[in-house]
Amino acid sequence: MKNSTPISPSLEDYLEAVLEVADESGAARTTDIADKLGVSKASVNQAMGLLVDRGLIEREKYGPVFLTDSGDEQARAVSRRHHTIKAFLVSVLGVAEHIAEEDACQIEHVVSKDTMNGLVEFMERRDAE
Secondary structure (H helix, E strand, O other), X not given: OOOOOOXXXXXXXXXXXXXXXXXXXXXXXXXXXXXXXXXXXXXXXXXXXXXXXXXXXXXXXXXXXXXXXXXXXXXXXXXXXXXXXXXXXXXXXXXXXXXXHHHHHHHOOOOOHHHHHHHHHHHHHHHHO
16 A cells, blocks of 8 residues: 655654665665664564555565665655755865754755755855855
8 A cells, every 4th residue: 555645754764764875786774764764673573564564665574675666755855855955064064073963864854845945056066156
């Protein structure tokens, strides 16, 4: 059963973690996801079930997790927002790297598409100069 409702910020974090810890074959282990996010394996398993229901990941019980095409697209979008926001905070505002990392994790989930598009355009123009 595919669920097309928007996913929560927490599930976006899980998607991004799957993308970041996946190996060359695209597989991510539950343990690695739990370590990355600082959560229990039980929490990861619960979240993975919700992502399976939405058609964003595939997995076999006790096996590795793989992003679907749709899951990969969403995970990359979240990652791009995160990295763009962090780069802006560090390079434009001079925020310390560790603080920018934490803030970017929060901001990436609440910023509007219009604001995010403007920020991406600003950073791309700035990097091109």
